Each structure stands twice: as structure tokens, then as C-alpha cells.
Amino acid sequence: MAESKADFPPLRLGIVGLGLAGSIMTHNLRHHPAVQLVGACDLNPEALAAFAAHFDAFTTTDLAELLALPELDAVYIATPHQFHREQAVLAAQAGKHVVVEKPLALTLVDCDEIVAAVETNGVQLVVGHTHSFDPAVTRMAAVIASGDIGPLRMINSFNYTNFLYRPRRPEELDTSLGGGIIFNQVPHQIDTLRLLANSPVRSVRAVTGRWDASRPTEGAYQAFLTFENGVSATVVYSGYDHFDSDELHDWVGEGGRDKPPGGWGGARRNLARVSSEAEEAVIRQQSGYGAPLPLALGEGTQHQPHFGVMVASCEGGDLKASKNGIYVYTGEGQSEIVLPTPAAVIPGWCEVMDELNSAINLRVTPIHGGCWARETLRCCLAVLESAAQDKEIWL
Ligand SMILES: NC(=O)c1ccc[n+]([C@@H]2O[C@H](COP(=O)([O-])OP(=O)(O)OC[C@H]3O[C@@H](n4cnc5c(N)ncnc54)[C@H](O)[C@@H]3O)[C@@H](O)[C@H]2O)c1
Structure with missing residues (x-):
């Protein structure tokens, strides 16, 4: 920055x-x-x-x-x-x-x-x-780079949301046209893992889930990534609107705002009231400029944005994104690095x-330049390929 x-x-x-x-x-x-x-x-x-x-x-x-x-x-x-x-x-x-x-x-x-x-x-x-610009993520990367708690060894990242049941245009539910979580949500996770690991991805083993025939694209996945420097990562996403991992993030939404506890299945219930694809597409367009920002982004006290629950483990301690910054866990106990909340609508x-x-x-030279983004897409495509071929993909 x-x-x-x-x-x-x-x-x-x-x-x-x-x-x-x-x-x-x-x-x-x-x-x-x-x-x-x-x-x-x-x-x-x-x-x-x-x-x-x-x-x-x-x-x-x-x-x-x-x-x-x-x-x-x-x-x-x-x-x-x-x-x-x-x-x-x-x-x-x-x-x-x-x-x-x-x-x-x-x-x-x-x-x-x-x-x-x-x-x-x-x-x-x-x-x-992508969420790799989040202040908590860049601070985590800085702590790791400082070496204060030893070298990074592994990362565990998971996010459970209602992604698949937000109003969509038909192409957003067609993987071949860039629909589903792999092109829309997974880049946030891969970018973040890559930023923290600070090393090229070596291999990807993944399983993807298409669990709802009425939303015929990937709504969930689970992957294991290895990096050339020996770091490994497990990463999970589900957009099926059952569990909501914000429950484990103090009920702070993706954009960093407090959100009302609960609400499980709410996006599914709202969608069930929509009678046709055409009506859904019209509702989808109503998020255009001039409309209120979605609740999770625009209301409640501002904290730090996040993309689920993430723990980065170094030899001398663990780091976890918190609602106001990052928690550091070492043999001395837990401490928090509180980050300033900028006057932006959403920090990051x-x-x-x-x-x-x-x-x-x-x-x-930008970190998130064209070659960086190409590599993130390569990993996302490897997730699909690994799941389709039922094997580990070596990049
Ligand atoms: N970084 C994030 O957190 C984040 C969040 C949402 C979307 N996105 C990305 O932003 C992009 C757009 O997603 P969105 O959810 O805002 O979509 P959207 O449908 O809400 O908005 C797309 C806008 O582009 C306009 N448009 C369509 N075709 C156009 C054309 N040929 N020329 C000019 N305008 C055109 C539409 O009228 C619409 O207003 C996607 O690539 C998506 O992945 C990123």
C-alpha cells in the first residue's frame, strides 16, 4: 500500500x-x-x-x-x-x-x-x-515476514455463506460461463493463501460439491494445497446457506459490519418466493449503483472485513483474523493487534x-498484477481439474 x-x-x-x-x-x-x-x-x-x-x-x-x-x-x-x-x-x-x-x-x-x-x-x-487486500491479511503477512513467531508452516481457512442463494443471472449458475463459487469466491481464498505463504503453489487436491440441481454449479469445495516452500493449506467454502461461519467471527459480516445473529437459510427462503429466472435476474440487477448496499456490507458498526475463519500457524505461534485486527497466540497466551478502521465504507x-x-x-511492481492474477486463476482451474479427475494436480 x-x-x-x-x-x-x-x-x-x-x-x-x-x-x-x-x-x-x-x-x-x-x-x-x-x-x-x-x-x-x-x-x-x-x-x-x-x-x-x-x-x-x-x-x-x-x-x-x-x-x-x-x-x-x-x-x-x-x-x-x-x-x-x-x-x-x-x-x-x-x-x-x-x-x-x-x-x-x-x-x-x-x-x-x-x-x-x-x-x-x-x-x-x-x-x-480480493480479500488479500484486507488490512488483517496484510498485517498477518507482515507478522509472518518479520519472523517474530518463526516460519509459517500451515494455514486453515474456511467460509460458510449463503452465496449460491443470492439472486443470480443464469450464467452465474453455469460453471462453463464463470458461474459458481470457483470463479467468484475461491479467488479470494487462493489469493490470501498465496499472499501469506509467499511461495508458488506446488499442488492442488480438491473435491467440489454440486448439491442442488436447481443451482447447477459448484456451491462447495474442499482443497489441500502445497506450496514450494513447504507450507501447506486446507481451504473450504460452502455457499449452501446452512451453517454461517460468521457465527465463529463474532457475527461480523464479510465487509466488516456487525450483523444480526442467526438468519440461517434466509437467502433460500427469499429465493423460494421468486417465481421465475427472469424475475430473479431483475432482482439481481437491483444491486446497481443507486441501490442500497447489501445489509452485510452497509449497516452496523464497522470492524475489519474478512473472508471466513482463518488460522495461520507458524512454528512459534498461531495467527487468526479477529473482528478488529488479528489475534496472536503464543506460549505466552493470546494478544491482539488492533488495526485502525479507516473511514472507507469497507476497509481494503x-x-x-x-x-x-x-x-x-x-x-x-504491483503484487496483484496480471501474472499474479493468472496464477490465482490457474489454481482455481486446478481445483476443478482435481475434482473432475479425482487426483492431485501438480502445477
Ligand atoms: N471483489 C469483490 O468482493 C467482488 C464483489 C462482487 C463482484 N465482484 C466482481 O465484479 C464483477 C461484477 O460483478 P457484480 O456482482 O458487480 O455484477 P453486477 O451484475 O452487479 O454488475 C455488473 C454491471 O456491469 C454492467 N454491464 C454488463 N455488461 C456491460 C458492458 N458490456 N459494458 C458496460 N457495463 C456492463 C451491468 O449493467 C451491471 O451494472 C465480477 O467480475 C465479480 O467477480 C467482485
Whole structure:
């Protein structure tokens, strides 16, 4: 993260895709000292109108028009995955720096095309947001790197949510089109494990679950990863809306806000009241800019964001993300490193732009660049491959 963000000339940014992710990022960036929102592109006129009313900024349904703005430095691409490759390449060719939401693309070939376009056109690329930008995760990585509690040996990470029963468009339930947890939730976990392990992934052994024929994509998985430096990790996700692992995180939601205890199965019950695919798609679109942010992201006292329960074990102690920072467990007992809660809507999202600003202004190579994101996608694809072939995949 940049040490002196306010010293940078403001990054003049365009938002491409004003849906859920675009809205969260835009709300986070409103008061960012080193980012100025100058325009937005979306196909949804209501989201564009709401954006224009808030920012008195340029809006368009045509990406080429946004990219033609001479005052535009960079774009944040938060459209559905299948558009990332084409839009990122167009932005790079227009000489604009690029932030792309995860996953970078749906295939390794598409990732390569984006990376090549960025290199050819001399612009910077950062891929995010993933939870590896969370302040608790970056602090855990710093504690591990300090060596204060010895070398990292293993990580255990699990998250149980209602992911699969939130309103979806049909393609979001089709794995071949980037649907399901593997392309949408697993990148958060893999990125975090990779950041903490600080070593290339060596192998992946996974089992995936498709347990509901009416939501015919992966809703759960369990994997064992080994890293080249000897670290190993177990990682689990279930989006089946039964158990909610926020119960083990003091009932703090993903975005770091207190949330009401309980609510198990609530997303399933809400979905059962929706009568058709078309109605579900309409509800899905209502998360566009101008709509209230989802409850778990927008209400209650702000703590640190998280992505489930995670324990990183070093030889001399364990680290666990807590609601206000991280717990450190050693032979001396437990202590907590409390992290400041920034005045962002969700801590962690502005850090994506800080990484881009550092790359542009300080020539710092981004951690979450194109090659990093390609490797995360490679691991996600290895999860699918391991499950399909019933064997360990060596990367
Ligand atoms: N980092 C996170 O925590 C997080 C959270 C949500 C989504 N995401 C990512 O963000 C991306 C978008 O997901 P979402 O949930 O915000 O989707 P969404 O459907 O809520 O929003 C997508 C927006 O893009 C617009 N759009 C669609 N096609 C377009 C096009 N060709 N040109 C311009 N605009 C277009 C839609 O009108 C919509 O407003 C996905 O890649 C997803 O993985 C990341």
C-alpha cells in the first residue's frame, strides 16, 4: 500500500460496470484523496443516472467514449467476468491504466492476452478487489515476514455463506460461463493463501460439491494445497446457506459490519418466493449503483472485513483474523493487534487503487498484477481439474 497517497496527483478514474462491485468501489472511493471519479460506463441507464447525479461526471453506455476522454487516467472494470478480457485490452490499447475485478478472465489464454496488451501499451494493471487486500491479511503477512513467531508452516481457512442463494443471472449458475463459487469466491481464498505463504503453489487436491440441481454449479469445495516452500493449506467454502461461519467471527459480516445473529437459510427462503429466472435476474440487477448496499456490507458498526475463519500457524505461534485486527497466540497466551478502521465504507477496497497509484507514481511492481492474477486463476482451474479427475494436480 502507498505510504503517501495524498502526495500523488489524483488518479482520474472511470468506472466500467456500476453493479454490485462497481457500487462498493465507488462508495469507497468517494473520499479517497488520490482518486477522482471522472466518468462511468454501464448499460443500465438508472445506475448511470444515479452516478451522474452524485458526481456530476461523464456517463456513457459506450466504453469507447469513456476511453476517449483525454482526462481519463485509468478504468476500474467491474463488469461480469466474460467482458473483462475485451474491455481490459481496449483500455490498455487506449493507453489507460487498468484495474480489473477478480477473476482477471475466465481462461489462461485470455489472461495472457490482457497481460500482453498491458505490456505492449506500457500501462499498469492491478487485479482486485480480493480479500488479500484486507488490512488483517496484510498485517498477518507482515507478522509472518518479520519472523517474530518463526516460519509459517500451515494455514486453515474456511467460509460458510449463503452465496449460491443470492439472486443470480443464469450464467452465474453455469460453471462453463464463470458461474459458481470457483470463479467468484475461491479467488479470494487462493489469493490470501498465496499472499501469506509467499511461495508458488506446488499442488492442488480438491473435491467440489454440486448439491442442488436447481443451482447447477459448484456451491462447495474442499482443497489441500502445497506450496514450494513447504507450507501447506486446507481451504473450504460452502455457499449452501446452512451453517454461517460468521457465527465463529463474532457475527461480523464479510465487509466488516456487525450483523444480526442467526438468519440461517434466509437467502433460500427469499429465493423460494421468486417465481421465475427472469424475475430473479431483475432482482439481481437491483444491486446497481443507486441501490442500497447489501445489509452485510452497509449497516452496523464497522470492524475489519474478512473472508471466513482463518488460522495461520507458524512454528512459534498461531495467527487468526479477529473482528478488529488479528489475534496472536503464543506460549505466552493470546494478544491482539488492533488495526485502525479507516473511514472507507469497507476497509481494503481503496487499497486496490493505492496499489495502482504506487505502480504508476513510484514504479512499484504491483503484487496483484496480471501474472499474479493468472496464477490465482490457474489454481482455481486446478481445483476443478482435481475434482473432475479425482487426483492431485501438480502445477
Ligand atoms: N471483489 C469483490 O468482493 C467482488 C464483489 C462482487 C463482484 N465482484 C466482481 O465484479 C464483477 C461484477 O460483478 P457484480 O456482482 O458487480 O455484477 P453486477 O451484475 O452487479 O454488475 C455488473 C454491471 O456491469 C454492467 N454491464 C454488463 N455488461 C456491460 C458492458 N458490456 N459494458 C458496460 N457495463 C456492463 C451491468 O449493467 C451491471 O451494472 C465480477 O467480475 C465479480 O467477480 C467482485
